[in-house]
Amino acid sequence: MFIFLTYINTIIKMRNLDHFKFISLLIILASCGGGGGGGSADPNPIVPNVSLSFSSNLSEIYIHNKIILTWSSSNADSCSASGDWSGTKANNGSEEIVIREAKESSFILICSSSSSSVNKNITVTSISPYLYADHWDEINTYRESLKSVYENPVGINQEETWFKTFTIPQSRFTTDVTNTFIDDENFKGNVGYDTWINIGDSTFNLNCNWVPQKPNEGAIKIIELIDGVFTNFYYKEIEGCNHPLPLKNSDGSFQIVFPGHDEGKISAGLAPYATSFVFDVSSKEFFDMDIILASHGQGIFDYDLDGDDDIITTGAGWFVNDRNAAVSTKNCGEIGILQNNGFNDFNLITVPLPNDVSNPDPATNGFLPNEGCGGAMSAHAYVENNILYVTYTDFNSNPNHTNPSWIIEPEKNVVIKYDLNNLNILEVIELPIPYVEANFINLEYYQEDQNWIGGNGKSHDTHSQFLDIDYDGDKDILISNQSYWYEKSNVLQIIINDDGVYRDQTAQRLFNWNIRTGSLHHWNFSDVNGDGYLDITTTDGCGGPPSGSGLNLPRNFGCEKKVAINDGTGHFIQIIGPMEIYQIFENNEYKTGQLGAIFSLDNDKNLKWTYMTGKGCNDGCYANGDWDVFIASLDSPLSTGPNGIDPSLVGEDGYSEFFYLLNNLSARTAVESGEYENGLEHYIAVGKDQGLLPNAKSLSSIVVESYDSNPKQKIN
Ligand SMILES: [Ca+2]
Ligand SMILES: [Ca+2]
Ligand SMILES: [Ca+2]
Ligand SMILES: [Ca+2]
Numbered sequence: 001m002f003i004f005l006t007y008i009n010t011i012i013k014m015r016n017l018d019h020f021k022f023i024s025l026l027i028i029l030a031s032c033g034g035g036g037g038g039g040s041a042d043p044n045p046i047v048p049n050v051s052l053s054f055s056s057n058l059s060e061i062y063i064h065n066k067i068i069l070t071w072s073s074s075n076a077d078s079c080s081a082s083g084d085w086s087g088t089k090a091n092n093g094s095e096e097i098v099i100r101e102a103k104e105s106s107f108i109l110i111c112s113s114s115s116s117s118v119n120k121n122i123t124v125t126s127i128s129p130y131l132y133a134d135h136w137d138e139i140n141t142y143r144e145s146l147k148s149v150y151e152n153p154v155g156i157n158q159e160e161t162w163f164k165t166f167t168i169p170q171s172r173f174t175t176d177v178t179n180t181f182i183d184d185e186n187f188k189g190n191v192g193y194d195t196w197i198n199i200g201d202s203t204f205n206l207n208c209n210w211v212p213q214k215p216n217e218g219a220i221k222i223i224e225l226i227d228g229v230f231t232n233f234y235y236k237e238i239e240g241c242n243h244p245l246p247l248k249n250s251d252g253s254f255q256i257v258f259p260g261h262d263e264g265k266i267s268a269g270l271a272p273y274a275t276s277f278v279f280d281v282s283s284k285e286f287f288d289m290d291i292i293l294a295s296h297g298q299g300i301f302d303y304d305l306d307g308d309d310d311i312i313t314t315g316a317g318w319f320v321n322d323r324n325a326a327v328s329t330k331n332c333g334e335i336g337i338l339q340n341n342g343f344n345d346f347n348l349i350t351v352p353l354p355n356d357v358s359n360p361d362p363a364t365n366g367f368l369p370n371e372g373c374g375g376a377m378s379a380h381a382y383v384e385n386n387i388l389y390v391t392y393t394d395f396n397s398n399p400n401h402t403n404p405s406w407i408i409e410p411e412k413n414v415v416i417k418y419d420l421n422n423l424n425i426l427e428v429i430e431l432p433i434p435y436v437e438a439n440f441i442n443l444e445y446y447q448e449d450q451n452w453i454g455g456n457g458k459s460h461d462t463h464s465q466f467l468d469i470d471y472d473g474d475k476d477i478l479i480s481n482q483s484y485w486y487e488k489s490n491v492l493q494i495i496i497n498d499d500g501v502y503r504d505q506t507a508q509r510l511f512n513w514n515i516r517t518g519s520l521h522h523w524n525f526s527d528v529n530g531d532g533y534l535d536i537t538t539t540d541g542c543g544g545p546p547s548g549s550g551l552n553l554p555r556n557f558g559c560e561k562k563v564a565i566n567d568g569t570g571h572f573i574q575i576i577g578p579m580e581i582y583q584i585f586e587n588n589e590y591k592t593g594q595l596g597a598i599f600s601l602d603n604d605k606n607l608k609w610t611y612m613t614g615k616g617c618n619d620g621c622y623a624n625g626d627w628d629v630f631i632a633s634l635d636s637p638l639s640t641g642p643n644g645i646d647p648s649l650v651g652e653d654g655y656s657e658f659f660y661l662l663n664n665l666s667a668r669t670a671v672e673s674g675e676y677e678n679g680l681e682h683y684i685a686v687g688k689d690q691g692l693l694p695n696a697k698s699l700s701s702i703v704v705e706s707y708d709s710n711p712k713q714k715i716n
Pocket of ligand 1: 301302303304305306307308309310340
């Protein structure tokens, strides 16, 4: 070969030689060649050399993507491939090649003629998009230690595969800090809960609270981020409130209602009534609504189906538009609807409870037979076919009624159907027993408080919501079940509407789910990963192991701050929790915040958590009005692949890792055994050819294909 190439090179050089040298060389070559026939017999001895161009459209790709190799040669008799491809190739052509593994690939092409050859090499780098959380061992250690002190489970479906394949790595979060000034020593985030709303470029993070044992120390907090940057803080000291309620009007505008509630007054022997406020998002002003409530639990729904959000609330004992009206707390009608007629314009409608009897004498306390009311901790509602459906938790029927019309077992949660035209009660449906009461052993009533017997029960059921979580066309119900006292836990009870029969399916529908957290009083639904299914974010405080247990767990571990995605059929897996949100920030100290992390999803689907604590000190301090504002951010929007990556990076747009692993046992087993690193790899390798479903789209009825970033009260 060396001689052959030397010959070619010689020919090339000869083209520039003069005639004399050319002849001389031919003579020399002929004399050493053994050419037999005699050199002078070839009339045209110049053979053109092979030339080759060879290229790839991409030099770096994600695995499972294709490159296109293109080449053209001239004067070649044949081409052949080696390295990471092989075989005989046409002299000119192109070829698509899918690269499955993360590596550096070498594509070699040699094109040759009888007299010359060219060899070219192209290198392509293929990288894996997968990035896994690396703190399973840490989390598992905490879980195992909790197991040692509780009789009952510490979580639901917390196997390693669920954690590793879904949890968003801590490395994808960053935290920024800025400062603000609020001269209020009582500044706190609890007892209060959070939500958010996007209007224009602004994201308003919302919280309101009341303070235990202290009357009139609540406040409303509205933190405005514009393009993710802290911009404004609207603060109003009030008596108390616990659920901010952003109401959407049919014209697309919003008003944000802060229903009154102040249990701090109970310590002073007062009823927990407080004034309600509404925030005008245009003028940024607060308005007194002249509506006095003890609104502990409530929900947003559309009472009159006019497209304006309305409210149903508990604690509507003073349900009058005239704040100077006579107090009528001894009468019945603790449930009310605020029908939205425009900004700060509500029609107040009292909703009867079963077995209520109006007290004819407001001077008495209603403990006499046939006087007094039932009550409830939370309420949510929807309207369908001229029926108002209301769910009540920690429901109490009137104990003083001597001849009740409705027989309702104590300590049950209920759905009550009302005739929409006159609010007459049509039916009372008992819901399945709270999950903790049905499944846990040795639960106790709260602090041996006899008041919970027959009322709240052993499960304090603080919040409820109707939502068609499994996308089959009927409304399911979510209820927070909190067991108290020693075995303190918080379970989101999932009650599926099965052709009109409500069934508890909590255990088979929650995954990677810690129940040993602070309380669960509030959650929001929004589509955090852009697949057209509403996901859930929980919001409430932080809890720890039982006092005296001696366990040393990080404070953030027990915070009720979950982001959990819906597989499209009503199963939820936590993919982000407090250990990812609250990370070590400065001075090796993480903060959980006097105002805990408020989740928000901005218009571009970026996830953020905004929280505040006293400047330069630990949670709980007061720094003369200076506050640190922390904004934790995820580096990019979430999608539905393993650990939130976009499955289209590997060519599988629409694939849902959670749906796939949940519904295809062979895939899950293969991932658990380590045969495939995640479900998506299984799908690409074998599942797709086997016809395994990659998502729930063919199983569910969706009208809304893609949601905006605001919290939703219904799926369609
Ligand atoms: Ca309405
Ligand atoms: Ca209960
Ligand atoms: Ca349903
Ligand atoms: Ca979703």
